[in-house]
Amino acid sequence: MEYFTQQLINGLTLGSIYGLIAIGYTMVYGIVGMINFAHGEIYMIGAFIGIITFSLLGAVGITWVPLAILLVLIVSMFFTAVHGWAVERIAYRPLRGSFRLAPLISAIGMSIALQNYVQIIQGAKIKPMQPVVRGNIPLMEANGFQVNISYLQIIIIVLTIALMAIFSLIIARTALGRSQRACEQDRTMASLLGVNVDRTISLTFVMGAALAAVAGVMVTMYYGVIDFFIGFLAGLKAFTAAVLGGIGSLPGAMLGGMLIGLIEAFWSAYFSIEYKDVAVFGILVVVLIFLPTGLLGKPEVEKV
Amino acid sequence: MRKFSLGLLAATAVVALGATGAMAQIKIALNGPLTGQLASFGEQMKRGAEMAVKDLNDKGGINGQKLSIVFGDDQCDPKQAVSVANNAVKEKVAAVIGHFCSGSSIPASDVYKEEGILQISPASTNPTFTERGYKNTFRVCGRDDQQGQVAGDFIASRYKGKKVAVVHDKTAYGKGLADETKKRLNGTHNIQEVLYEAITAGEKDYSALVSKLKQAAVDVIYFGGYHPEAGLIVRQAREQGLNARFISGDALVDKQFWSIAGASGTGTLMTFDADPRKNAVAKEVVDKFKAQGYDPEGYTLYTYAAIQVFAQAATEAKSVKFADVEKVLRSKTFKTVLGDTAFDAKGDVKSPAYKVYEWKAGAYDYVN
Numbered sequence: 001m002e003y004f005t006q007q008l009i010n011g012l013t014l015g016s017i018y019g020l021i022a023i024g025y026t027m028v029y030g031i032v033g034m035i036n037f038a039h040g041e042i043y044m045i046g047a048f049i050g051i052i053t054f055s056l057l058g059a060v061g062i063t064w065v066p067l068a069i070l071l072v073l074i075v076s077m078f079f080t081a082v083h084g085w086a087v088e089r090i091a092y093r094p095l096r097g098s099f100r101l102a103p104l105i106s107a108i109g110m111s112i113a114l115q116n117y118v119q120i121i122q123g124a125k126i127k128p129m130q131p132v133v134r135g136n137i138p139l140m141e142a143n144g145f146q147v148n149i150s151y152l153q154i155i156i157i158v159l160t161i162a163l164m165a166i167f168s169l170i171i172a173r174t175a176l177g178r179s180q181r182a183c184e185q186d187r188t189m190a191s192l193l194g195v196n197v198d199r200t201i202s203l204t205f206v207m208g209a210a211l212a213a214v215a216g217v218m219v220t221m222y223y224g225v226i227d228f229f230i231g232f233l234a235g236l237k238a239f240t241a242a243v244l245g246g247i248g249s250l251p252g253a254m255l256g257g258m259l260i261g262l263i264e265a266f267w268s269a270y271f272s273i274e275y276k277d278v279a280v281f282g283i284l285v286v287v288l289i290f291l292p293t294g295l296l297g298k299p300e301v302e303k304v
Numbered sequence: 305m306r307k308f309s310l311g312l313l314a315a316t317a318v319v320a321l322g323a324t325g326a327m328a329q330i331k332i333a334l335n336g337p338l339t340g341q342l343a344s345f346g347e348q349m350k351r352g353a354e355m356a357v358k359d360l361n362d363k364g365g366i367n368g369q370k371l372s373i374v375f376g377d378d379q380c381d382p383k384q385a386v387s388v389a390n391n392a393v394k395e396k397v398a399a400v401i402g403h404f405c406s407g408s409s410i411p412a413s414d415v416y417k418e419e420g421i422l423q424i425s426p427a428s429t430n431p432t433f434t435e436r437g438y439k440n441t442f443r444v445c446g447r448d449d450q451q452g453q454v455a456g457d458f459i460a461s462r463y464k465g466k467k468v469a470v471v472h473d474k475t476a477y478g479k480g481l482a483d484e485t486k487k488r489l490n491g492t493h494n495i496q497e498v499l500y501e502a503i504t505a506g507e508k509d510y511s512a513l514v515s516k517l518k519q520a521a522v523d524v525i526y527f528g529g530y531h532p533e534a535g536l537i538v539r540q541a542r543e544q545g546l547n548a549r550f551i552s553g554d555a556l557v558d559k560q561f562w563s564i565a566g567a568s569g570t571g572t573l574m575t576f577d578a579d580p581r582k583n584a585v586a587k588e589v590v591d592k593f594k595a596q597g598y599d600p601e602g603y604t605l606y607t608y609a610a611i612q613v614f615a616q617a618a619t620e621a622k623s624v625k626f627a628d629v630e631k632v633l634r635s636k637t638f639k640t641v642l643g644d645t646a647f648d649a650k651g652d653v654k655s656p657a658y659k660v661y662e663w664k665a666g667a668y669d670y671v672n
């Protein structure tokens with residue numbers, strides 16, 4: 001039981017991070033109908049901006065941890081959002097209305113370009129950072145096995161749930177959300193009715209990038225090591241999460257992320273760690289056979 | 305101004321032509337992870353090679369010919385290693401110094417074998433590298449079967465009756481080393497590990513592994529793999545309150561291990577050849593590195609030595625042709641920064657001496 005709880009905490013933390021990144025994939029897919037393969041790199045850039053801001057704050061002398069984390073989050077969300085916006089403007093908007101595969105190729109190109117850009121300006125070495133938030137809360141203990149939840153794990157899980165709630169509200173209640181839902185349903189009709197489609201799509205990229213930045217900053221603080229290549233693996237897992245949950249669905253992305261985190265943790269816990277990725281993708285295959293649109297995805301209605 | 309620069313250009317052209325006419329340069333390739341996760345090892349190799357070539361050229365080069373280096377970046381990726389190897393072939397290099405990772409050196413050596421190019425690895429320790437009867441593969445470092453023996457014996461003697469877990473990262477080096485240590489523990493010492501697990505290199509989250517180790521109440525973790533993963537596992541273990549002794553191999557000989565693990569790394573043990581920085585013969589070179597503000601740790605001096613070996617063999621053979629150099633390599637003893645280096649029939653060094661080191665306060669030294 002103690003062991004189970006500990007692995008549950010591990011899985012939820014990992015799942016939160018996957019979920020935050022997965023939202024970026026799913027929102028873009030819902031509205032533009034393309035997979036933004038550069039999104040993993042956006043997350044990586046968020047992590048780099050986070051680590052740079054941390055060291056700048058250290059140099060300036062702001063060491064009160066809650067303030068530092070808040071500032072880092074704001075700075076990283078802002079600059080990463082600028083990157084997300086620029087990516088859309090440079091690589092996707094000119095290709096809108098072109099054949100279906102064009103933005104996909106352009107996304108892969110963008111992903112490689114961003115990776116190399118960070119590699120050149122930040123160096124190819126891994127960047128370590130010492131822990132900012134230390135400490136654990138012991139939850140229970142039995143047979144010498146103590147279940148711990150670290151403050152950082154609490155921050156990650158709570159922040160993820162809070163952001164998820166805020167973004168759901170934005171989409172359900174605000175004017176921006178209404179335009180986003182309109183674009184999702186029918187882009188041409190939306191533009192005829194006075195929705196600024198280009199602006200809505202840009203803002204979608206900005207929102208996705210901001211969430212990826214939060215994930216990047218959390219990963220930097222939690223694991224303490226980043227490099228220019230982290231976007232690839234995380235992006236792959238988050239994309240899988242989005243597909244598992246039903247691409248296009250916001251709660252689906254979160255659910256998919258949590259599930260993948262939990263499957264990884266529990267497979268590692270009770271079976272061989274070596275095969276945990278096999279387990280994750282195996283379950284993905286099974287889900288897609290029975291639910292081709294993912295767990296919470298809506299079947300695509302053929303428009304005539 | 306324009307006239308002047310044209311004149312200058314012409315003058316340099318003449319000088320350059322004269323130079324190439326008098327002596328063609330000898331090219332050697334330095335292939336290793338210059339970028340990527342293990343870029344810090346690439347830097348060790350690069351520093352070592354640049355210093356070695358500079359020192360050789362200052363003394364007149366090989367048989368009156370200067371050396372130059374062609375760099376190849378394999379990122380420790382086996383696929384990349386083969387394309388880097390093909391590039392070295394295209395550049396017509398006389399020898400290849402590299403690669404770093406065993407997983408790169410082994411596939412690349414097939415390319416060099418086909419083309420008859422000498423390959424001296426400063427760091428690849430997987431036994432397979434020299435076990436296939438290839439004539440062109442040499443290394444100046446030890447082998448994982450020797451390293452695993454030392455690690456196995458150490459664990460058996462120091463941690464008698466304790467629970468041992470063996471973890472590896474699925475790479476040629478990591479799995480090879482972990483299995484050699486396991487073999488020694490299982491066979492000679494009759495110690496059975498309580499857990500045997502494999503992780504994926506490049507990931508960041510090892511919390512599930514750490515919880516599993518904690519559940520099994522292990523006292524000793526033996527890890528076959530590279531320092532980025534080792535650092536993360538140690539750090540996450542300490543955060544979860546698992547204080548098992550962490551023991552690994554020669555891929556931890558880089559200060560970057562400490563910058564990842566931080567204070568959690570205190571007490572981490574590793575096996576590595578006798579530290580060449582302590583050799584009396586290496587003092588002059590070590591001082592030169594230190595004057596540059598660089599500590600020649602890990603495989604820096606091994607790379608330096610690999611180039612020394614090639615240069616001395618080529619000088620002795622009065623040729624850089626593979627067949628001539630190879631004959632000398634197998635018969636002579638070379639004076640390098642590692643001491644006296646000689647090769648056996650397989651291309652391994654004759655006297656490797658693995659020692660156990662301990663990390664403490666950002667540095668490592670022999671364990672007492």
